[in-house]
Amino acid sequence: MNKQYNYDKRGVSATKDEVHEAIKHLDKGLYPNAFCKILPDIVAGDEAYCNIMHADTAGTKTSLAYLYWKETGDLSVWAGIAQDALVMNLDDMACVGCVNDIVISSTIGRNKNLIPGEVISALVQATSEFIENMRSFGINLILAGGETADVGDIVRTIDVGYTTFARMKRSKVIVNNIQVGDLVVGLSAYDKASYEKEYNGGMGSNGLTSARHDVFDAIYREKYPETFDPNTPISVIYNGSKKVTDVIFIDEQPIEIGKLVLSPTRTYLPVIKKLLEEHLPHIHGMIHCSGGGQTKVSKFLQHQVVVKDNLLPVPPLFHLIQSESKTSWREMYQVFNMGHRLEVYLPEKYAYSVIEIAKKFQIDAQVIGHVEASEKAGVKIISPYGQFEY
Numbered sequence: 001m002n003k004q005y006n007y008d009k010r011g012v013s014a015t016k017d018e019v020h021e022a023i024k025h026l027d028k029g030l031y032p033n034a035f036c037k038i039l040p041d042i043v044a045g046d047e048a049y050c051n052i053m054h055a056d057t058a059g060t061k062t063s064l065a066y067l068y069w070k071e072t073g074d075l076s077v078w079a080g081i082a083q084d085a086l087v088m089n090l091d092d093m094a095c096v097g098c099v100n101d102i103v104i105s106s107t108i109g110r111n112k113n114l115i116p117g118e119v120i121s122a123l124v125q126a127t128s129e130f131i132e133n134m135r136s137f138g139i140n141l142i143l144a145g146g147e148t149a150d151v152g153d154i155v156r157t158i159d160v161g162y163t164t165f166a167r168m169k170r171s172k173v174i175v176n177n178i179q180v181g182d183l184v185v186g187l188s189a190y191d192k193a194s195y196e197k198e199y200n201g202g203m204g205s206n207g208l209t210s211a212r213h214d215v216f217d218a219i220y221r222e223k224y225p226e227t228f229d230p231n232t233p234i235s236v237i238y239n240g241s242k243k244v245t246d247v248i249f250i251d252e253q254p255i256e257i258g259k260l261v262l263s264p265t266r267t268y269l270p271v272i273k274k275l276l277e278e279h280l281p282h283i284h285g286m287i288h289c290s291g292g293g294q295t296k297v298s299k300f301l302q303h304q305v306v307v308k309d310n311l312l313p314v315p316p317l318f319h320l321i322q323s324e325s326k327t328s329w330r331e332m333y334q335v336f337n338m339g340h341r342l343e344v345y346l347p348e349k350y351a352y353s354v355i356e357i358a359k360k361f362q363i364d365a366q367v368i369g370h371v372e373a374s375e376k377a378g379v380k381i382i383s384p385y386g387q388f389e390y
Contacts, residue, residue: 031175033300035095035286043167050170052098056088057161061208061262063227066114066157067220068244068258078119079126080264081160084205086130087265088290089164090141091342094272095286097174100139102166104131106146110158114226120148123160133195137270156226172276176285176300176345178371183351184306186340186368187358189266190315194362199255201263201317206290207335211261214325215240240324250316260317268342274357275344285345294333294381295390297343301377308369309382312339329385340368 029037030050041049058065058081065081068074090102108123131141146162190202203211213228213236220227220238228237244258272286287297297306318339322332332338344354351367358365381388 030170031096031173033177034173034175035288035300036092036098038096038170038173041167048169048171049167050173051165051167052093052096053163053165054089054093055161055163056085056092057159058082058084058088059205059208060212061205062158062160063156064208064212064216064244064258065262067216067224067227068262069119070224071244071258075118075122077259077262078122079129080262082123082126083130083264083267085160085162086127087267088205089162091265091268091272091288092290093164093166094269095174095288097172097276097280098166098168099269099273099276100166101142101168102140102164103142103144105144105163105165106148107161107163108146108148108158109151109155110148111152111155111226112150113152114156115158119158134267134269137195137273139269139273156229172280174280174283174286176287178285178297178301178304178306178345180304180371180373181347182284182345182371183348183367184308184369184371185344185346185351185354185358185365186308186312187268187271187342187344188312188364189337189339189341190263190317191364192362193266194360195270196264196266199250199253199263200266201255201260202266202315202337202339202341203261203263203317204265204290204337204341206293206337207321208261210325210327210335211321213238213240214327215242215257215261215321217241217243219243242320242324248316248320257320260320263317266341268363271358271361271363272342274360275354278357279346279350279353282346282350283344284347285343287343287345289337289341289343292334293336294338295379298377298379298390303374303377304371305374305376305378305380306369306371307380307382309380310366311368311381311383312364312366315339329383330388333381333383333388334390340365343368345371 031038039051246257247254289296355365379390
């Protein structure tokens with residue numbers, strides 16, 4: 001069966017080709033090759049400064065959170081959703097060197113008939129707790145409020161998004177200038193960082209539509225039709241074998257599969273803040289491996305190929321998804337982060353210091369590849385499951 005075809009039939013895309021086509025003529029800001037769009041300083045008109053505004057959501061991860069909450073009554077799962085939406089903004093901004101004095105505004109659209117006030121309260125409380133946690137690392141995030149709308153006519157369960165804004169010095173901006181000979185340091189997305197409360201499966205907020213339907217049982221089609229688009233062919237809806245409360249053992253500890261897939265998107269803000277303090281002039285690029293998974297970096301290359309030949313071990317979560325879905329390993333690396341979600345590009349002289357900084361936060365890291373010259377930009381993955389070129 002063509003799994004990429006299944007992915008398309010579910011109404012999602014790993015590459016967002018149509019979106020990129022629609023926006024290709026838009027102004028790309030001051031630094032077109034920066035990970036985020038950088039704007040002139042419209043706040044004070046100071047040419048030494050720039051502005052950054054970013055918007056993102058938790059995506060379809062909210063549908064699985066809703067299903068898990070209905071099955072278990074566990075409100076704590078919504079805390080992860082708030083973090084997911086926040087981190088998809090904040091860690092993108094961190095990749096251009098912006099890690100402080102960031103203003104946050106939420107936009108939540110809910111179906112009031114299905115999502116009660118206690119869920120909204122859980123999301124708001126989780127946002128405040130995340131902000132306090134980051135403050136303990138000297139990272140100042142300011143919650144400006146937001147909008148919560150009852151839009152049941154257009155939202156089946158709930159949509160959780162954030163918009164973020166910051167003003168920073170242009171001299172501190174990281175513009176991707178990845179160079180031949182650079183090493184690539186990958187920072188793990190799984191296990192338990194020093195600032196996390198429990199084991200993190202490494203999921204992030206990409207590929208959830210695929211993971212949700214490929215892993216979980218058809219029983220949820222009947223129980224929760226509000227969690228999927230009724231126009232989607234039923235053959236690609238919840239066709240896995242697992243219940244959300246089934247247990248998998250990781251390091252001899254039992255973890256419910258629903259909670260494993262719903263692991264909050266890890267933020268690297270504390271690590272990146274320390275990294276910038278010590279190595280800002282040496283960093284040639286930082287990539288948040290979100291949409292596009294391990295191929296994300298290809299959007300920021302010209303005449304280079306990134307060879308990833310020493311990747312971190314694939315964590316149990318992605319083995320589970322691949323086993324349930326029978327998705328090709330080639331596609332797995334294109335849809336999911338597969339174990340690391342932050343890449344730092346810099347000369348060999350400084351690479352091992354990045355690893356040591358990460359380990360101070362109990363985050364595994366290693367040199368996962370290098371950059372070679374090439375007529376055509378691309379990514380080459382050499383893994384235990386095959387060699388893939390994108």
